[in-house]
Amino acid sequence: MGSLTDAQIDHTQHPRVNSSDPVPPRPRPATPPHLLTGDEDAIAVATGLAAELAKGAVLRDREGLLPLTELDLYSQSGIWSILIPKRFGGPGLSHATLAKVIAIVASGDPAVAQIAQNHIAIAALVDLDATEEEKARVFGWSLSGLRFGNAFSEFGGKDVTDFKTRVRFEGGEAVVDGEKFYTTGALLSHIVPIVAVGDDGVYLVFADRETPGLSVTNNWSSFGQRTTASGSVRIDNVRVPRERAVKLKDTAEHPSVQGPVSQIIQAAIDGGIARAAIEDTIQFVKTQSRPWIDSGKPTAGEDPYTIAAIGDLKLRLHAAEALLESAGRAIDKGYLDPSLDNVTQATIRTAEAKVLTTQIAIDATNTLFELAGTRATLAQFGLDRHWRNARVHTLHDPVRWKFFHVGNWYLNGVHPPRHPWN
Template identity: 80%
Template sequence: MGSLTRGEIDHSLHPRVNSADPVAPRPRPTEPPHLLRDDADAIAIATALAAELAQGAQLRDREGLLPLAELDRYSQSGLWSLLVPKAHGGPGLSHATLAKVISIVATGDPAVAQISQNHLAIVDLVDLDGTEEQKAMVFGWSLAGLRFGNAFSEFGTKSVGEFRTRVTFEGDEAVVNGEKFYTTGALLAHLVPIVAVGPDGIYLVFADRDAPGLSVTNDWSGFGQRTTASGSVRLDTVRVARNRAIRLRDTTEHPTVQGPVSQIIQAAIDAGIARAAIDETIRFVTTQSRPWIDSGKETAGEDPYTIQAIGDLKIRLHAAEALLEIAGRAIDRGYAEASLDTVTEATIRTAEAKVLTTQIALEATNRLFELAGTRSTLAVNGLDRHWRNARVHTLHDPVRWKFFHVGNWYLNGTHPPRHPWN
């Protein structure tokens, strides 16, 4: 996929973000996606996809173009089904591989990587809380190439964990009413899973993207992660089959790795942003930057302070990536045998990883300009997107609370809270 010039953009194929442009529900795939063979297959596919995504990432960010064709190729790659258990026909890969794959994809375009995060977390959530019939249904959808968006968070509530959206049951139907925001992926999904309060607890309700009463507004206006389509969803008496409403267990009473799975995907995206920024820094310094006048060097890459800074960034990136691997293995253990101790270990390890990925994403995207020099800030380079993406995406779930929960565990033996944001 080559980069398009401004004059070659077909806006009928690439709707803009935060606009009144209509975006019809995406057509369902006519063929099933690739079925991953193993970890190496997943990593190889992610690496090739990231290189392709990187070619158009600057253009999509600059013009605010939704990644329609790119997303189709991503979901048809098989990567969206990497967590589907082998017992249900999937590859059943590890959460360590999940983190690696997402970080690689995010290196190419973190907005595209973010669109898949809820789908991947939902596959695990259904495996943890769904009935056998519901698992077969949802996993079958994923293996057929259908994409899940999300309708979780809401404006105007006291906290992120409070919901006003309601589901009621009428015979064989579930009926949903409410409004959602930060609905990453819903605009371009085939199915929209909705978190709603029912008569006996919290439910995850799967509605078709084109279901009557379900409307998605393309109104995400963040200055970073611009093309994630994280706008709003309105639910006006949306009716679905009752078996599409999955009753979620209370994680405060039943320890599960639901939270760490969601968090490790977030952390992996930040690691990808950091890696892309460091790669851009090295490329720019070695091809375009001038050595500082006081260095006495012939090239910018020979500047001892620049050399030191790149070494520091690479070391901290590798430390963050190593913690992602450790966290993924801890999640695998908690997934295979859930207990208070295994889930706490997964939560703590993932929190540690998220602290480091947040720090290196912000530091790498900031130092890019310091090391590359004033020329790197020119609009034609589009390098500011890395900092904007890092600044916006790292706001998912504040790391100041990660420090607290990690310290409280080591110091006082206090188990961290169990919810999707921790």
């Protein structure tokens, strides 16, 4: 697929990442999304969606085009409400199915897949911490097709938990001030949930994208995951009705699967990146690569070292996918019975999966070029996006600490910390 020129791109329909192009709030959906009917339906929907996303993934990455049409297709698929309990009108599917579905979508385009990460994690957090009335409100928004962005992380604090954004309450209103970065999906969302600190704890404040005082900047400049709409959000005296502020529980006092749910989505995206890279490696070796002269083979696919390397990648991918499923089952158990031991098991198994998906994503995207050869680096193929996406997305939280927490549990019986990065 050839590159589009500036003259050929309609920036109203295809605004660029990290540009001054205006990106107004997205129109709200005219019809509700598809309601997933079960595991098989979810997997079938994800498979079809991944095929559609893959068609323009190279072009969007190369030109830095925000996935407006693709995101509408994704949020109308029903996947964004996959965890909403049946008693609130959702499909209430398992976390194991969630991991499988996200990995499939990410194999089509991991940048688009990541945009839903915060929406799904926020819905899960509301399920764990909110009142019944608050749950009904937030789940109703999701089931109607409204997209949640993300105003969680901040830039420049001493660590990721050092929140400066504040919320105060005046009469019937919650008033928020602060600034956020890494705000994946906020640019193209309908509602922006803001994490803010109040006098009595931490709140999740749901503000409409067009709320006065809420400004979203399209300034994500990373070399990978380029089209995730991960810019920054400024919050100046943003006022919303008091009932839109959900007080969050302290996970130190109330064990929950909040962290593992967020983490398994991240791990699944890395697994999807690895799967796509391996498949592209196989296809390129079969159709484009030449055999090395010392192999004495007529085709690159008959090179014994290449064959062994593909076997190694596939084995490690399948091991990572098996751990993702195991982690999902452990999260299901911890969700139904959030005892300290069950939550720890969910956290440990998810950490194990995160380690393997990180390793296979980075190794597969690097090995792609070793096996496919110099020709694979040509811009026309866009294969470098796999490595760039893997390298950036796996930085979400350091896997070196996963090894420590896993080892400390098995060796010393020390429960791992409970927070969104674990």
